[in-house]
Amino acid sequence: MALQSLDIKARSATTTPPPDERQTLEVAKLIDVSKCIGCKACQSACMEWNDIRDEIGTNTGIYDNPRDLSGSSWTVMRFAEYENKDGNLEWLIRKDGCMHCADPGCLKACPAPGAIVQYSNGIVDFQEENCIGCGYCITGCPFNIPRISKKDNKAYKCTLCSDRVSVGLEPACVKTCPTGAIVFGSKADMIDHAEERIADLKERGFQNAGLYDPSRVGGTHVMYVLHHADQPELYNGLPRNPHISPMVSLWKGFAKPLATLGLAAVAIGSLLHYVTKGPNEVSKETEKEVEKELENEARP
Amino acid sequence: MKRDPRDLVRYSGSERANHWVVGMCFILLALSGLAFFHPAFFPLTMLFGGGTWARILHPFIGVIMTAFFVVMAMRFWKLNVMSPTDWEWLRRIRELIDGDDHNMPEMGKYNGGQKLLFWLFVGCVFLLFVSGIVIWRAYFAGFFPIGDSPVLVCACRGGGDDDCSDNGPYLCRDLGQGNDPGHVVRHGYSGLGQAAPSGLVQNGCEVTGRSSSTGATNSGISS
Numbered sequence: 001m002a003l004q005s006l007d008i009k010a011r012s013a014t015t016t017p018p019p020d021e022r023q024t025l026e027v028a029k030l031i032d033v034s035k036c037i038g039c040k041a042c043q044s045a046c047m048e049w050n051d052i053r054d055e056i057g058t059n060t061g062i063y064d065n066p067r068d069l070s071g072s073s074w075t076v077m078r079f080a081e082y083e084n085k086d087g088n089l090e091w092l093i094r095k096d097g098c099m100h101c102a103d104p105g106c107l108k109a110c111p112a113p114g115a116i117v118q119y120s121n122g123i124v125d126f127q128e129e130n131c132i133g134c135g136y137c138i139t140g141c142p143f144n145i146p147r148i149s150k151k152d153n154k155a156y157k158c159t160l161c162s163d164r165v166s167v168g169l170e171p172a173c174v175k176t177c178p179t180g181a182i183v184f185g186s187k188a189d190m191i192d193h194a195e196e197r198i199a200d201l202k203e204r205g206f207q208n209a210g211l212y213d214p215s216r217v218g219g220t221h222v223m224y225v226l227h228h229a230d231q232p233e234l235y236n237g238l239p240r241n242p243h244i245s246p247m248v249s250l251w252k253g254f255a256k257p258l259a260t261l262g263l264a265a266v267a268i269g270s271l272l273h274y275v276t277k278g279p280n281e282v283s284k285e286t287e288k289e290v291e292k293e294l295e296n297e298a299r300p
Numbered sequence: 301m302k303r304d305p306r307d308l309v310r311y312s313g314s315e316r317a318n319h320w321v322v323g324m325c326f327i328l329l330a331l332s333g334l335a336f337f338h339p340a341f342f343p344l345t346m347l348f349g350g351g352t353w354a355r356i357l358h359p360f361i362g363v364i365m366t367a368f369f370v371v372m373a374m375r376f377w378k379l380n381v382m383s384p385t386d387w388e389w390l391r392r393i394r395e396l397i398d399g400d401d402h403n404m405p406e407m408g409k410y411n412g413g414q415k416l417l418f419w420l421f422v423g424c425v426f427l428l429f430v431s432g433i434v435i436w437r438a439y440f441a442g443f444f445p446i447g448d449s450p451v452l453v454c455a456c457r458g459g460g461d462d463d464c465s466d467n468g469p470y471l472c473r474d475l476g477q478g479n480d481p482g483h484v485v486r487h488g489y490s491g492l493g494q495a496a497p498s499g500l501v502q503n504g505c506e507v508t509g510r511s512s513s514t515g516a517t518n519s520g521i522s523s
Contacts, residue, residue, distance in 0.1 A: 013339040015339050111337070132350075133352060134336065134355050135437035138437075148438075291306070
């Protein structure tokens with residue numbers, strides 16, 4: 001972690017450049033949905049490596065367990081049952097978690113300096129010691145990933161095992177995946193690997209197989225190989241065209257400097273008016289004089 | 301406080317106290333709120349004991365201000381109804397700003413500018429309060445689960461279109477993708493600074509979605 005502080009590409013609520021002199025290799029995790037068997041070993045590995053244990057939940061009649069991401073569940077398998085055109089069942093299982101966007105909405109929305117950083121290798125990491133628990137990152141995220149912990153009111157999400165990656169290890173979920181559905185490496189290598197997989201899937205009849213690396217968030221550092229890349233929604237609502245909400249862009253982009261200028265203009269304007277025109281005051285003496293005049297007039 | 305027997309009592313003691321509470325709350329809210337608005341103002345959180353404390357205190361101060369403002373507005377609204385003379389006063393506002401008040405029409409307790417400002421405050425405090433509740437994550441994320449409340453789920457569903465499967469559990473933030481009735485409601489919600497609390501949208505969607513669109517698939521799997 002220590003040296004990673006030199007490799008910061010972006011830092012939340014910071015208006016000066018972060019220390020990003022060192023350029024590290026852009027990394028990515030590739031999740032091949034077509035190879036996933038839904039064993040949840042990745043969930044267990046994530047819990048184990050990060051020492052997080054969620055509360056025992058309840059069975060809601062589906063395989064998703066825990067039912068959702070939380071402050072102590074940073075990745076969950078989402079199971080979707082899809083009936084294809086031939087009337088056959090396809091069980092689409094997607095490992096959900098932070099996508100590590102190149103243009104991270106959470107970081108843009110965050111008001112606390114340094115609570116969210118983006119390393120030059122592409123990992124977007126929450127620094128909980130700087131987090132104030134406002135939840136703006138949840139608003140900013142196009143994938144609905146960050147969660148505020150009920151224990152400490154800080155925001156948590158997948159770190160892409162930034163601690164492991166910084167010392168040359170792959171993320172825990174990658175290490176454990178028994179089918180090789182999750183792989184990790186440089187982003188360029190992962191795209192190459194995905195292309196091989198997609199060619200293979202196409203040969204096997206999945207004409208619409210493709211890579212999920214959505215461009216409106218600048219691409220992501222967690223990518224999917226989907227057998228139905230034309231319908232990402234099938235995979236438990238994976239957004240087709242994820243992007244930061246225009247409201248967030250307005251709020252954090254345009255509104256900030258405009259409102260700050262507005263405040264300054266009002267302050268400077270008021271001061272100038274005071275200096276040039278002065279206050280409109282009636283002194284006690286004038287008041288008394290006028291009152292006397294009025295009394296005299298009133299007298300017959 | 302009447303020191304000169306010729307003075308008029310303009311405000312009672314309780315009116316003054318009311319106004320001061322609103323004023324002090326406003327200043328505290330402005331200082332803590334600005335801190336979250338722009339990084340340049342973030343150091344202001346130090347006045348409140350750091351970022352986390354500012355985040356915790358800000359909404360409570362907001363509730364106090366709103367409560368006291370409502371009382372104050374109820375006390376003064378009748379005095380702030382605009383009259384034709386007030387509009388005449390406003391038309392001559394330039395002269396006043398220029399320091400010349402000789403041609404200004406005679407005013408009662410408040411002039412047109414003060415009255416307009418009063419109504420602007422009424423509107424702004426309402427907006428601040430509502431938006432503040434929506435982004436108060438610590439308490440209201442749990443109490444306003446957009447997918448969990450039956451009323452909101454029905455509103456989401458629109459006219460019986462309960463196929464949620466294509467849109468899944470996520471808040472869809474895409475204004476351009478408004479192909480399900482839930483989008484508008486959900487987007488409006490997120491647009492105000494709030495995402496649906498985890499899991500709750502999912503529950504609503506999944507349960508309904510499964511019974512209809514994926515029903516066949518489900519029975520296929522269980523048999």
